Amino acid sequence: MSKYKIGLFGFGCVGQGLYKTLSENNADAEIVKVCVKNKEKKRSIEAEKITYDAAEILNNEDINIIVELIDDAKAALEIVRAALKKGKAVVSANKKMVAENLDELIALQKQYETPLLYEGAVCGSIPIIRNLEDYYASEQIEEIKGIFNGSSNYILTKLFQEGKSYEEALGEAQANGFAETDPTLDVGGFDPKFKLSIILQHTFGIRQHPENIFNWGIQNISEKDIAFAKERNLKIKLLAKAHFDGKVLSTLVAPHFIDEQNPLYHVENEFNCVLINGKYASNQTLIGKGAGSLPTGLAVLSDVIALTQGYTYRYKSADFTSGGSQAVEVYLSFNDIEDIDKNAFTSISESYIGSDYGYIIGKIELEALQQLLNGSSGVNVVFTSGKQTEIEIPNLTYSYAN
């Protein structure tokens, strides 16, 4: 008989991953009840473990760990709230729910003196939160960034390596269990934004709501954009980035051109990568699968085991000024130049205008870019500027067709 009794919510991709990894480990914890939604579905576990009633788990006093692995952020918040209020320890892999409600979740942990862990919510199998909390707590981190979304990276890999269509690649990512139920979260750059928001808390002790982070996804990347990148031996990767100089925080999620010298160039398929730049150890790189049943199951299991050892996050905090205006350099592609307000750019280094495709490479304030993107259709943007991981676009001379 284990000391720790788990009530599990959700038995989908990650829930089953946890079930398998836990059953193969001799942890002092066992799953005693599983709450799911759909009564019609066949399950691979004993019928008496299944329930459709959340209260049956939440009111069970024998259950001391709640693992929340459902695909509904709203319902997840209610479960996690209720569990914490009952003094149960909680593990969740729901980045949307955690990122959007971190203030409340930290307060609840404090008030009810019970921990919430969420390693599985951030970059799948990469142990990033634990390392930020423990090992990197004494590092002075200046920048943290990387590929935080396995599903988009999988799609980009298929687009670049195999010349697949966007729809085909998305379908494959979904079939492999890498994609969120709502694919917009992945391909729109929301999911990496949730992760970035959580990471900010554990890296810098800074709370920034995902709403306040700029995001642009990969769903508007056209064949022309891919051809542009390929001609210059570049790839496009969806990056999440945060830079903190001790006072001002700059954050964003956007596709970036990446050249071969960049470690991110070689991170393919559902793999994620976190790059940490600190004052003492300079560059640190962590690469691992960012999604999938067993990789994420392992991360969730590591949290369960941490709970059985009394582990909690410490939540340092820092004062900071919000980012204000960030100047960025971008490649902006469009169908029709008439749709584009060129004055939004502070400087333009290259432009091309064709009959149904054109682009501008130039410097622009992030807020002006946001306005431009909001007000236009048929546009896409890929970032080119910045420190270290980004590159200067090689200055090619182009023939201007019309």
Place this chain on the structure above:
Amino acid sequence: MSKYKIGLFGFGCVGQGLYKTLSENNADAEIVKVCVKNKEKKRSIEAEKITYDAAEILNNEDINIIVELIDDAKAALEIVRAALKKGKAVVSANKKMVAENLDELIALQKQYETPLLYEGAVCGSIPIIRNLEDYYASEQIEEIKGIFNGSSNYILTKLFQEGKSYEEALGEAQANGFAETDPTLDVGGFDPKFKLSIILQHTFGIRQHPENIFNWGIQNISEKDIAFAKERNLKIKLLAKAHFDGKVLSTLVAPHFIDEQNPLYHVENEFNCVLINGKYASNQTLIGKGAGSLPTGLAVLSDVIALTQGYTYRYKSADFTSGGSQAVEVYLSFNDIEDIDKNAFTSISESYIGSDYGYIIGKIELEALQQLLNGSSGVNVVFTSGKQTEIEIPNLTYSYAN
């Protein structure tokens, strides 16, 4: 006044790194006394903190953490032994001392109920021991390997990228503080063997004395070997490798040919890389500086902070059979074919014999290779075979000069 008072042994490269990183963090720990050896040296710290007498620290009851950062493994063992016996918590970065005495050190920790941590001893700034102890404890790791010696990797980078001579490159590594006081430990492949031995304990719960691990270093790499690699677009990297199938353990440290597809190809200078292959999360990669004052200082500081939080290693253990005979594929180069017993090879796929340089590429048992290397001079060996990180040598046709 901090609760934790540190007695520091050694104020060289790493000792000063710890001093700086600690002084910039608000840890609940302070260095109250520093023991060094040479009375003539000028020090950058207050004279009243300096002592030349180990007993002054070891007998000081106020001091509850001993940090051992000297470059003498024998003296280090005595300090650590004495400290543990006095019930003081200890941090060390001495891989030789830890690897060669791990049985005793584990027993002492148990007997005196006081912890010893040594993150800084293994791969500098990469938090590998902590992750193996915590996060990866529930992973089923099949293979762990990588570049574990910053100094050799720095030398190899200079040889390959800048065409520097071996002596010049070694001198630079020493000037930068990456090399051990005795360079044979680094370039002879002993230092990575110590680290591998420590890693085996924390990955598989297996104790293997460094004496029982095959090692061949980089000090015999000739210009011809480098030319051979370059012609095939390969690099040579000094790898430490361990494979455990749940019963049989295979381990070795040796130079390997690495191609561009391999993540290790891009790990240069003093950077180290650890590749972990597990059943659940498949490949995980950690890259960071493997040496240097501040990177190693950070690792040591993280141990100090862990001690203030009551952290200890758990030391799982496993039954296993020793490796027995491993068949490997190697490139063996020589000055004179007369020195080489070709019958030691079980098969030969390629050979070249010139007037003062020749090579054989073939399969051989590790023990036979060891004998052959022991009995010959003017030879060098680079491994080509194995799983994942190693490559098949492309089959080039050669003209045979004589």
